[in-house]
Amino acid sequence: MKIRSRRSVNRQSLFYIFWSNLKRDRLALFGVILLLCFIFIGVFAESLAPHGPRERHYDAEGSIRRLEQPSWQYPFGTTDVGRDIFSQVILGTRTALTVGFLAAVLVTLVGSVVGIIAGYFGGWIDTVLMRIVDFFYAIPFIPFVIVLSAILQPSMWNIILAVSLLSWRTVARIVRSQVLSIAQRPYIKAARVAGAGHVRIMARYILPNVIPLVLLEMAFMVNWAIMAEASVAFLGFGDPRVTSWGQILHINFVSGYSRLAWWWTAPPGLAIVLLLLSIFFVARSLEAVVDPRLRKR
Amino acid sequence: MLEVQNLSIEYTTEDGVLKAVDDVSFNLQRGESLGIVGESGCGKTTVAKALLRLLPENGAISGGRVLFHGENLVGKSPDHMRRIRHSKIALVSQSAMNSLNPVYTVGHQIREGILAHSNIGRHAAHARCVEVFGMVGLEEKRLSSYPHQLSGGMKQRAIIAMALSLEPDIIVADEPTTALDVVVQGRILQRIRAIQRQISTSMIFITHDISVVSEICERIIVMYGGKIMEQADSASFFRAPYHPYSLGLQNAFPSITDITGEELVSIPGTPPNLMQEQPGCRFQERCPFATSQCRSRTPPLVKVKSNHHAACWYTDQVNDFRTRARNRDTWEAVRTRIEQQETPQQ
Amino acid sequence: MLAYIVKRLLIMIVMLLLVATMIFLMFRTMPGDPTASMVDPSIPREARQALLERYGLHESLWTQYRIFMRDLVQLDFGNSYFYNRTVLRVIGDRLPATLILMLTAMLFAYTFGILWGAWMAWNRGSRLESVGVTFSLIFRSAPTFWVGLMAIMLFSVTLGWFPAQGMRTTGYVGDSFAEVFLNRDFVRHLILPAFVAGLYFLATPLLIMRNSMLEVMSEDYIEMARAKGLRDRSVLYKHAARNALLPVVTAGALFIGAAIGGQVLIEVVFSWPGLGREIVQAVTRSDYPLAQGIFIIISALVMFMNLVADILYAFLDPRIAYR
Numbered sequence: 001m002k003i004r005s006r007r008s009v010n011r012q013s014l015f016y017i018f019w020s021n022l023k024r025d026r027l028a029l030f031g032v033i034l035l036l037c038f039i040f041i042g043v044f045a046e047s048l049a050p051h052g053p054r055e056r057h058y059d060a061e062g063s064i065r066r067l068e069q070p071s072w073q074y075p076f077g078t079t080d081v082g083r084d085i086f087s088q089v090i091l092g093t094r095t096a097l098t099v100g101f102l103a104a105v106l107v108t109l110v111g112s113v114v115g116i117i118a119g120y121f122g123g124w125i126d127t128v129l130m131r132i133v134d135f136f137y138a139i140p141f142i143p144f145v146i147v148l149s150a151i152l153q154p155s156m157w158n159i160i161l162a163v164s165l166l167s168w169r170t171v172a173r174i175v176r177s178q179v180l181s182i183a184q185r186p187y188i189k190a191a192r193v194a195g196a197g198h199v200r201i202m203a204r205y206i207l208p209n210v211i212p213l214v215l216l217e218m219a220f221m222v223n224w225a226i227m228a229e230a231s232v233a234f235l236g237f238g239d240p241r242v243t244s245w246g247q248i249l250h251i252n253f254v255s256g257y258s259r260l261a262w263w264w265t266a267p268p269g270l271a272i273v274l275l276l277l278s279i280f281f282v283a284r285s286l287e288a289v290v291d292p293r294l295r296k297r
Numbered sequence: 298m299l300e301v302q303n304l305s306i307e308y309t310t311e312d313g314v315l316k317a318v319d320d321v322s323f324n325l326q327r328g329e330s331l332g333i334v335g336e337s338g339c340g341k342t343t344v345a346k347a348l349l350r351l352l353p354e355n356g357a358i359s360g361g362r363v364l365f366h367g368e369n370l371v372g373k374s375p376d377h378m379r380r381i382r383h384s385k386i387a388l389v390s391q392s393a394m395n396s397l398n399p400v401y402t403v404g405h406q407i408r409e410g411i412l413a414h415s416n417i418g419r420h421a422a423h424a425r426c427v428e429v430f431g432m433v434g435l436e437e438k439r440l441s442s443y444p445h446q447l448s449g450g451m452k453q454r455a456i457i458a459m460a461l462s463l464e465p466d467i468i469v470a471d472e473p474t475t476a477l478d479v480v481v482q483g484r485i486l487q488r489i490r491a492i493q494r495q496i497s498t499s500m501i502f503i504t505h506d507i508s509v510v511s512e513i514c515e516r517i518i519v520m521y522g523g524k525i526m527e528q529a530d531s532a533s534f535f536r537a538p539y540h541p542y543s544l545g546l547q548n549a550f551p552s553i554t555d556i557t558g559e560e561l562v563s564i565p566g567t568p569p570n571l572m573q574e575q576p577g578c579r580f581q582e583r584c585p586f587a588t589s590q591c592r593s594r595t596p597p598l599v600k601v602k603s604n605h606h607a608a609c610w611y612t613d614q615v616n617d618f619r620t621r622a623r624n625r626d627t628w629e630a631v632r633t634r635i636e637q638q639e640t641p642q643q
Numbered sequence: 644m645l646a647y648i649v650k651r652l653l654i655m656i657v658m659l660l661l662v663a664t665m666i667f668l669m670f671r672t673m674p675g676d677p678t679a680s681m682v683d684p685s686i687p688r689e690a691r692q693a694l695l696e697r698y699g700l701h702e703s704l705w706t707q708y709r710i711f712m713r714d715l716v717q718l719d720f721g722n723s724y725f726y727n728r729t730v731l732r733v734i735g736d737r738l739p740a741t742l743i744l745m746l747t748a749m750l751f752a753y754t755f756g757i758l759w760g761a762w763m764a765w766n767r768g769s770r771l772e773s774v775g776v777t778f779s780l781i782f783r784s785a786p787t788f789w790v791g792l793m794a795i796m797l798f799s800v801t802l803g804w805f806p807a808q809g810m811r812t813t814g815y816v817g818d819s820f821a822e823v824f825l826n827r828d829f830v831r832h833l834i835l836p837a838f839v840a841g842l843y844f845l846a847t848p849l850l851i852m853r854n855s856m857l858e859v860m861s862e863d864y865i866e867m868a869r870a871k872g873l874r875d876r877s878v879l880y881k882h883a884a885r886n887a888l889l890p891v892v893t894a895g896a897l898f899i900g901a902a903i904g905g906q907v908l909i910e911v912v913f914s915w916p917g918l919g920r921e922i923v924q925a926v927t928r929s930d931y932p933l934a935q936g937i938f939i940i941i942s943a944l945v946m947f948m949n950l951v952a953d954i955l956y957a958f959l960d961p962r963i964a965y966r
Contacts (some may be wrong), residue, residue, distance in 0.1 A: 135658060140947050142904030145923065147666070147934060147938060151669055236927065258795070265789070271922060273781060276784035277784045380872060384870045384872065390866065390867055399886070400885055409873065410871040
């Protein structure tokens with residue numbers, strides 16, 4: 001009973017700290033607002049985009065609007081085949097967020113489970129799991145994703161899979177070291193003595209304590225996954241049917257106009273920078289909640 | 298040689314300004330050893346750091362002068378100050394365990410200090426290292442050890458050797474033995490004392506342990522809440538302290554030399570909050586003999602004997618105080634008083 | 644020390660064999676025609692069958708694996724269809740370009756990142772500190788290929804300061820290593836990609852150095868160093884920075900895997916004829932033996948640099964005992 005009540009108090013105060021941090025930390029507030037904007041754009045992308053991503057636009061004389069500079073009608077201008085870049089960037093938001101969040105959830109799920117098991121049981125289980133983690137650290141990330149997406153069909157799901165396959169190791173390692181210190185706490189030992197099963201102890205006593213850390217790692221993983229998706233799409237291994245920021249830049253680069261059409265090159269990149277920055281600021285303020293030592297700084 | 302006049306030091310914190318040291322004056326003669334005693338937070342370490350001008354970023358000397366050979370160190374340029382540190386005023390710091398950089402050998406760290414102040418060359422510097430290591434009783438081969446390869450006592454002696462290396466005028470020793478066990482502590486204290494006499498350097502010894510001061514210091518300053526409560530020759534002080542706080546401190550520590558089996562009585566309550574400007578004596582809240590006068594007016598430091606000053610309104614009643622202070626009930630009464638004051642607020 | 648390095652090298656070889664096994668299985672179990680990984684799909688059917696038999700692709704998976712591993716141990720990665728040369732020779736041609744670009748960028752990023760990070764912590768709360776933090780956060784959030792594209796647009800196309808692509812001006816052929824890499828033309832080509840890669844690498848050492856410095860600066864030995872009357876510069880670089888360096892090395896080792904990824908993108912953007920660009924092209928051209936070989940070599944590179952970082956750490960921290 002006692003343990004339980006303390007835990008809920010703990011959680012409440014964590015949220016409270018995050019909230020009061022937001023009020024003091026302007027960058028974190030900026031991050032939250034920006035992130036909410038991105039999520040809004042992502043959710044309603046189809047209604048917000050004025051045109052289809054592949055739709056070609058013609059002027060009054062019937063010729064294609066090739067490489068037009070930004071105007072009121074086409075805020076980010078047009079591509080070399082007369083497509084509206086603004087609409088593409090809007091639709092790309094959804095792809096980035098989907099890939100980012102799904103991959104991050106998958107990665108943190110696998111990573112936390114492995115980390116908790118390794119840290120809780122220790123011994124040979126820990127050794128084996130950590131060797132596997134070491135192995136995945138030795139694999140170069142982008143080349144692996146390229147090869148994997150070349151072997152499998154290029155699709156958004158395969159990119160999510162590829163990112164997840166290689167990234168859970170980071171989370172596993174961090175969660176494990178946290179669990180190692182938690183497992184030493186008296187109430188865990190008390191629960192063990194009281195005859196609680198392994199699964200019960202892990203789920204009820206250890207998991208709640210690693211959740212703040214896991215959330216933090218998840219924020220970093222969202223960034224990592226968005227960046228990875230953009231990179232793979234830029235290299236041309238992305239899903240050709242799905243509009244994404246990386247793909248816009250891929251077409252831009254392959255067409256050769258990345259040297260001239262700044263309105264084509266700049267917006268998708270800026271979108272990535274802003275989205276990642278907003279998540280980063282949120283994560284940083286989360287970090288202050290997770291790591292009390294940082295609060296003073 | 299060293300004259301501290303009306304020194305005041307403030308820390309700027311998130312919650313306001315903290316007056317850590319308030320109007321502290323004392324002087325130090327050549328070859329003399331002075332003990333500054335008090336509970337943690339009384340400002341004794343701050344005084345030590347101020348002498349070397351090593352206050353943390355948020356701390357500043359807000360008033361007073363520190364005259365060293367007649368020169369005021371307050372307001373000296375950083376470079377001037379840098380040259381005085383170590384060569385003229387050396388520090389033996391609080392935590393020997395962590396005061397040595399783990400990635401350099403002990404010898405390197407001592408040599409580095411020597412070479413920063415003189416251009417005698419590496420060989421002469423090394424010879425000096427061997428010499429000071431001998432003085433503190435460490436073997437020469439230990440010079441090439443890394444800190445993690447030494448025991449706590451050895452590290453402490455290395456730090457002392459470092460402080461001696463340039464034969465400074467003053468050694469400021471800030472709780473140099475707190476991290477060590479009692480036996481090692483005693484040995485190191487004796488060694489410090491012997492060396493200090495041998496090379497006739499002056500020493501300021503900062504500690505919370507009054508019995509340590511009785512062993513090695515000729516004069517003593519008792520600080521409380523950033524102010525000096527009592528200042529005297531050790532002999533005079535330990536024979537007959539005047540301030541009620543000193544009486545309490547004497548009860549709280551066993552003497553190393555005289556083990557009579559008397560029961561230890563600690564002073565109830567906690568040191569005052571220095572954020573709040575308060576009238577009256579800093580100690581009145583915990584003083585068994587406090588009166589309304591103590592609460593409203595700050596007592597000045599008055600001469601009670603030759604070379605003996607105390608900041609108490611009632612130095613004339615000290616004989617009565619001494620008798621009562623030996624009684625446990627006197628202090629229990631203070632505890633009850635403090636508890637009663639706190640209860641209604643909760 | 645030597646025993647430690649030998650042990651690490653052995654572990655590295657085992658790891659490499661595991662990576663090779665993984666890549667073998669990935670290519671053999673791919674959907675569609677698995678033989679495409681070994682035989683150029685564009686050649687006629689009869690010739691193809693002959694080739695299949697020559698390469699032993701009609702054999703069981705286990706036999707194939709044994710042959711694959713046997714060849715691998717002899718550094719035989721097979722032939723590249725596209726270049727019609729052995730994979731090893733293609734890699735040999737591309738490796739120096741990759742190494743030069745990467746090491747230049749890392750040297751730039753780590754030197755600059757460590758010095759600036761130390762300086763930022765020392766001058767906490769100053770304007771240049773917040774500029775530095777913001778700057779590194781932006782460059783950590785910016786995709787390196789996009790920064791490359793923008794840099795080309797600005798410095799090559801608009802300002803015309805640097806060439807936009809390649810490693811040397813078209814038509815230039817050098818015979819020896821010195822002729823190819825040690826001349827002004829090459830350096831001019833190197834600056835822009837190395838700078839962009841450096842910006843990408845910079846955030847990690849800079850931010851870690853700053854945080855680690857802030858932690859180290861509250862240590863007692865820093866106060867002691869000041870009490871010894873050392874000069875500020877000496878306290879900052881010799882004592883504080885020297886200790887703060889340790890986490891930077893650790894993080895650097897973990898970062899190398901990600902750094903190779905950035906390298907691939909930069910090589911593509913700047914048409915830099917290195918391994919990264921080659922693996923992208925090999926995958927696009929279905930030149931699987933080449934892709935396979937480059938992947939294994941890049942893995943070896945990552946592991947080797949990890950090892951170097953660990954040895955460096957052991958040198959920097961006397962408390963580390965070699966196990």
